[in-house]
Amino acid sequence: MSQTENKKGFKGTGRMNVDTAKDWIHTFFFGGADVIIDYYADDFVFEDLTYFQTIDNKEDLHRAFVQFSNPQAAEGTSGTHDFDIIRYDGGLAGDHRAVMQPKPDRWTQEEWDQWTAEASLGGHRNDYDEWANITWIWRATHTDDEFCGLTGMKGKTTYVRGQTFHLYKNRQIVREYTQWNFREVAVQVGAYPMPEKFWLAK
Amino acid sequence: MSQTENKKGFKGTGRMNVDTAKDWIHTFFFGGADVIIDYYADDFVFEDLTYFQTIDNKEDLHRAFVQFSNPQAAEGTSGTHDFDIIRYDGGLAGDHRAVMQPKPDRWTQEEWDQWTAEASLGGHRNDYDEWANITWIWRATHTDDEFCGLTGMKGKTTYVRGQTFHLYKNRQIVREYTQWNFREVAVQVGAYPMPEKFWLAK
Numbered sequence: 001m002s003q004t005e006n007k008k009g010f011k012g013t014g015r016m017n018v019d020t021a022k023d024w025i026h027t028f029f030f031g032g033a034d035v036i037i038d039y040y041a042d043d044f045v046f047e048d049l050t051y052f053q054t055i056d057n058k059e060d061l062h063r064a065f066v067q068f069s070n071p072q073a074a075e076g077t078s079g080t081h082d083f084d085i086i087r088y089d090g091g092l093a094g095d096h097r098a099v100m101q102p103k104p105d106r107w108t109q110e111e112w113d114q115w116t117a118e119a120s121l122g123g124h125r126n127d128y129d130e131w132a133n134i135t136w137i138w139r140a141t142h143t144d145d146e147f148c149g150l151t152g153m154k155g156k157t158t159y160v161r162g163q164t165f166h167l168y169k170n171r172q173i174v175r176e177y178t179q180w181n182f183r184e185v186a187v188q189v190g191a192y193p194m195p196e197k198f199w200l201a202k
Numbered sequence: 203m204s205q206t207e208n209k210k211g212f213k214g215t216g217r218m219n220v221d222t223a224k225d226w227i228h229t230f231f232f233g234g235a236d237v238i239i240d241y242y243a244d245d246f247v248f249e250d251l252t253y254f255q256t257i258d259n260k261e262d263l264h265r266a267f268v269q270f271s272n273p274q275a276a277e278g279t280s281g282t283h284d285f286d287i288i289r290y291d292g293g294l295a296g297d298h299r300a301v302m303q304p305k306p307d308r309w310t311q312e313e314w315d316q317w318t319a320e321a322s323l324g325g326h327r328n329d330y331d332e333w334a335n336i337t338w339i340w341r342a343t344h345t346d347d348e349f350c351g352l353t354g355m356k357g358k359t360t361y362v363r364g365q366t367f368h369l370y371k372n373r374q375i376v377r378e379y380t381q382w383n384f385r386e387v388a389v390q391v392g393a394y395p396m397p398e399k400f401w402l403a404k
Contacts, residue, residue, distance in 0.1 A: 051397065052386075059403060082306075082308055087321060089299055089333065089367075091298055096291060100289050101288055114361075123289060131296070135321050139313070139317075161251055183384040186384075197255075199255060199265040
């Protein structure tokens with residue numbers, strides 16, 4: 001194996017940009033769990049809020065990603081997943097990095113600790129050198145009948161927008177905040193009504 | 203009224219930071235729709251993906267925000283809403299601003315246009331001068347029975363994490379991407395099961 005093929009994590013060298021973001025988002029499915037976990041630093045926090053996933057070790061991360069590995073990767077898969085980037089914003093780290101907030105008066109300590117603990121994980125990694133905000137679209141053709149509590153999904157194709165905020169150090173992800181719009185999928189399969197757009201002019 | 207009290211939009215002057223973010227997030231409820239809409243530039247795009255809201259005019263924006271105005275603001279309100287910031291990241295605009303992506307091969311043009319049109323809105327505003335990523339928590343005590351298709355909500359208190367990516371120009375918001383975890387609220391009120399955390403070590 002040549003020296004570059006031996007190299008794990010993000011392909012290429014130099015600054016992060018829309019191409020490294022495409023490398024990351026496509027490796028989920030086409031590369032699979034074994035490959036994608038090396039895009040993350042050893043001291044990392046990954047969050048997919050919609051999946052209730054807040055992960056800071058590589059074993060759990062591998063188990064979380066296996067569901068997106070493609071059939072050729074011989075791991076289990078929950079369908080065909082196309083993740084594609086719509087918009088990319090990013091640059092060198094700003095002067096406000098991981099500014100964590102104390103409990104406001106209107107909260108009890110217990111409440112605040114419970115509901116902010118996961119979000120605060122990884123706050124110590126304020127040493128990141130680049131950031132990115134990635135707006136993406138996910139087209140899933142489901143092979144399982146159940147998806148996040150929704151049933152009758154097998155064979156259906158759903159489309160959902162997602163958003164990922166990445167913080168990098170030396171071309172590795174040290175903190176990820178990902179979220180995608182479960183409500184959109186629930187509306188598409190008829191589990192919930194499309195909301196009335198009351199804000200539009202009558 | 204003194205000169206400063208006459209000034210609309212973000213309080214104070216100078217760079218954006220966690221204090222301007224707190225000003226923004228608290229004004230939703232405590233200031234109300236009449237005040238918060240001036241935090242947005244005239245040429246803006248606001249998005250709350252979970253509410254299916256993609257808005258680029260101030261009339262629609264006012265109607266969208268009224269539901270969060272507090273009772274004293276005499277407009278309708280859907281309960282008591284505490285929005286508080288957990289973490290703030292931000293800085294001067296990076297060198298990658300509004301990098302929009304063309305349709306990938308695996309999509310039809312029709313598909314791509316349908317599912318990326320709203321996300322692409324505001325892409326022309328790559329003239330922003332600062333950015334922020336705001337991780338927040340929302341505690342809502344509901345006074346309406348229905349909330350986003352969930353029923354039996356009256357009197358219940360729910361907690362949900364949200365994420366906002368802001369782009370500013372001259373201390374006004376030119377683009378907002380907001381999302382919050384509807385699935386978390388659905389699980390809290392028993393409409394959906396808490397997922398099995400299959401990624402955790404057994």
